Amino acid sequence: xxxxxxxxxxxxxxxxxxxxxxxxxxxxxxxxxxxxxxxxxxxxxxxxxxxxxxxxxxxxxxxxxxxxxxxxxxxxxxxxxxxxxxxxxxxxxxxxxxxxxxxxxxxxxxxxxxxxxxxxxxxxxxxxxxxxxxxxxxx
Numbered sequence: 454x455x456x457x458x459x460x461x462x463x464x465x466x467x468x469x470x471x472x473x474x475x476x477x478x479x480x481x482x483x484x485x486x487x488x489x490x491x492x493x494x495x496x497x498x499x500x501x502x503x504x505x506x507x508x509x510x511x512x513x514x515x516x517x518x519x520x521x522x523x524x525x526x527x528x529x530x531x532x533x534x535x536x537x538x539x540x541x542x543x544x545x546x547x548x549x550x551x552x553x554x555x556x557x558x559x560x561x562x563x564x565x566x567x568x569x570x571x572x573x574x575x576x577x578x579x580x581x582x583x584x585x586x587x588x589x590x591x592x
Contacts, residue, residue, distance in 0.1 A: 461578040464488045471495075475519040475567045481587055484579040485567075492573035498523075498564040502584060503557040506534065507591075512574045514548040516556065521564035526555045 461484045462469075471493075474485060478495040486493040498504065498521075506526075522541045527548065528534035534553050540546065548554050558564035581587035 462486045463577060469493070471567055472519060475565050478565065479563075480580060480582050481584050482575070482579065482581040484575055484577065487573050487575075487577040487579075490572050492570040492575060494568045494570070494575065494579070496564075496566045496568060498556070498558045498566070498584075500561045500563065501558060502564070503555055505584065505588070506531070506553060506555045508553045509548075509550055509570070509574055511550050512570050512572060513550050514554075514571075514574075515569040516546040516548070516566050517568075518542055518544045518546075519565040519567060521562060521566075522559045523564055523566075524557045524559055526557070528553045 464487065467486055469485060475495045478497050480497060482494050482496050484492060484494050496504070518540050520542055522539060524539055525537045525546055526534050527537050529552065531553050534555065539559065546556065556566070579590075581590060
């Protein structure tokens with residue numbers, strides 16, 4: 454099974470060319486696969502944009518930078534978020550549940566990342582065309 458997809462493949466076995474899917478994605482966030490215990494999303498963060506300061510209380514998160522350069526911030530409390538470092542392609546950011554975090558695109562091109570949530574964080578089939586759409590969905 455090899456899928457080139459524009460929709461969430463759901464809880465079915467799948468093979469995905471993650472590099473291709475990540476780089477071709479133009480949406481802020483799009484769920485590619487949502488299972489019972491894990492979710493895979495791709496993101497395109499515009500030049501100078503950011504994921505936005507957030508916390509997932511019961512979800513561990515893995516973010517891989519596929520293309521671009523970003524600054525990473527993390528902390529145990531919202532008031533204690535500090536710069537952790539700059540990352541570029543091939544770096545992974547591991548975020549334990551309950552950790553405040555933000556990733557900021559430091560280039561003039563879209564930052565391309567994929568993210569794995571365990572357990573899933575977004576509803577199956579999530580598509581946020583823009584960060585504004587994402588913020589509305591979180592409220």
